[in-house]
Ligand SMILES: CC(=O)SCCNC(=O)CCNC(=O)[C@H](O)C(C)(C)COP(=O)(O)OP(=O)(O)OC[C@H]1O[C@@H](n2cnc3c(N)ncnc32)[C@H](O)[C@@H]1OP(=O)(O)O
C-alpha cells in the first residue's frame with residue numbers, strides 16, 4: 113500500500129485558533145507526543161511572528177529528532193531567514209513558503225500583480241532552497257484561484273526547488289468533488305508535477321475539511337495537513353484523527369496507509385485539549401467522549417452480540433480501552449443484565465425483572481444512572497423480596513408554616529390495600545405515624561440516618577433506620593431520589609422484618 117504523509121500543523125495553524133496560545137515548553141510537550149504518534153512532519157510554528165514562537169520552533173528543532181520539523185514563512189526574505197535560524201539545528205528541517213494566488217487576495221490583501229506574485233514565489237523559494245533541500249510552497253487561497261495561473265505558479269516554484277506543493281482551501285470554501293477536480297487538474301496540467309509531492313491543507317468553515325482532504329487523496333494528494341481535534345484558524349482544520357482513521361478504516365476504498373501509531377491518538381488529543389484549554393465536544397468523531405459510547409437499547413443489544421454491528425472502529429485502535437454501554441432510560445434488558453453481571457450480581461429471573469423495572473423508574477428520574485445507583489437499587493429490591501406490607505403511594509406536605517401531614521397507601525398481606533394519614537412533628541414523623549396507623553405493631557425508633565449514595569443534585573439518598581420491639585432490634589434500609597420516600601421505604605423494610613419474625617414465632 114502507498115503511504116500518505118501526515119503533516120501536523122497543530123502547533124502552527126492549530127495555535128491560530130482564537131483563544132489558543134501555547135508557550136515554548138507546552139509546544140515541546142505536544143511535539144514530543146506528535147513524535148510518538150508518528151506524524152511525518154511537525155509544523156512547529158511561524159518563527160518571524162514573535163521571539164516566543166521563534167524559541168519554540170528552535171527548541172523543537174533541537175529536541176524532536178525523528179519527524180521533519182517545519183517553520184512557516186511569508187514570501188519575504190526576513191521571514192525565510194528567521195525560519196532557517198530557528199530550524200537550522202533540526203535533524204530534518206523544512207521551510208514552508210506561502211503567498212496568495214487568488215485575485216481577491218492579490219488585489220485587496222497583498223496588493224500585488226500576478227507577475228509580482230510569480231516573481232516573489234520563485235525568488236523566495238530559491239532563497240529558502242539555499243538553506244535546505246526540503247521546501248514546501250503554498251499558494252494561499254488556492255481553491256479560489258484561477259487554475260491556469262495556479263498551474264504556472266506551481267511550475268515556477270518546482271523549477272525554483274519546491275519539493276512539496278501544498279494546495280490550501282484557506283477559507284474552507286471548497287466542495288469535495290470540486291476540490292478533488294482541482295487536485296486532478298494540477299496533476300494533469302503542471303508539467304513537472306512528478307518532481308514534487310502534492311499536499312492539501314483544508315479548513316473546516318463549512319464542515320468539509322476532512323471530506324475535502326480525502327477527496328484530494330483520491331485524486332493524487334500524498335500529504336495531508338491537519339491538526340489534532342481539528343483546531344485551527346476560525347472553524348479549524350481537517351482533524352488528524354478523522355483523516356487518519358478514515359484512511360485506515362476505509363483502506364478498502366482508499367488503499368493507502370499512514371505512519372501513524374493510532375493507539376496514541378486519544379492521548380495526543382487529550383494533551384492538546386488540556387494544554388490549549390479547548391474542551392472536546394462529546395460527539396467529536398474518533399476522540400469525543402461519546403464516540404464509543406452506546407446509549408440506546410437496540411444498539412447496546414447489537415454491540416453485546418457483536419461489537420461490529422454498531423462499531424466501525426475498535427476503540428483500542430485509537431487508544432481507548434473499551435467502548436461502553438451507557439445505562440439510562442433508553443437501555444434494554446440485555447445491556448442491564450450485562451451490567452449487573454459486571455457488577456457481580458447473578459439474579460434469578462424474578463429478581464432481575466423487579467430490578468429492571470426499578471432501574472427504568474430511576475432512569476426516568478435521573479439522567480446518569482451510575483454503578484452506585486444500580487448497586488443501591490438491586491440491594492433494595494433483593495432485601496424486600498418477602499414483603500407483607502408494601503409501600504404503594506405516599507403524599508407529604510411540609511414547610512415552615514403548616515403542620516407536616518402524610519397520607520400513605522400500603523398493599524396488605526391479603527392482597528388488598530389500606531390508606532391512612534397522620535400529622536407529625538416533621539415530614540418523616542408524619543409518614544411513620546401514618547404507616548403505624550395501618551400496620552399497628554408497637555415499636556420504638558432507635559436510630560435514623562440518611563446519606564447520599566451517589567453524587568449530584570439528583571443523587572440517590574439512602575436511609576438506614578433501626579427500630580426496637582420486645583427488646584429485639586430490626587434494621588431497615590431504603591433508597592430513593594426523594595429522601596422522605598427513602599425514609600418510608602426504610603421503615604417498611606424494618607417493619608416487614610419485624611412482622612416476619614413475629615409471624616414465625
Ligand atoms: C492562512 C494562514 O494561516 S497564514 C498564517 C497566518 N498566521 C499569522 O498571521 C501569524 C501571526 N501573525 C503575526 O504575528 C503578524 O501578522 C506578522 C508578524 C506575520 C506580520 O506582522 P506585520 O508585519 O505587523 O503585518 P500585518 O500582519 O499587519 O500585515 C501582514 C503583511 O504581510 C503581507 N503578507 C501577507 N501574507 C504574505 C505573504 N504570504 N507573502 C508576503 N507578504 C505577505 C501583507 O500584505 C501585509 O503587508 P503590508 O504591511 O505591506 O500591507
Ligand SMILES: CC(C)C(=O)C(=O)O
Pocket residue numbers: 125210250252253278280281282283313315
Ligand atoms: C499557510 C497556509 C498553508 C495556510 O495556513 C492556509 O492557507 O490556510
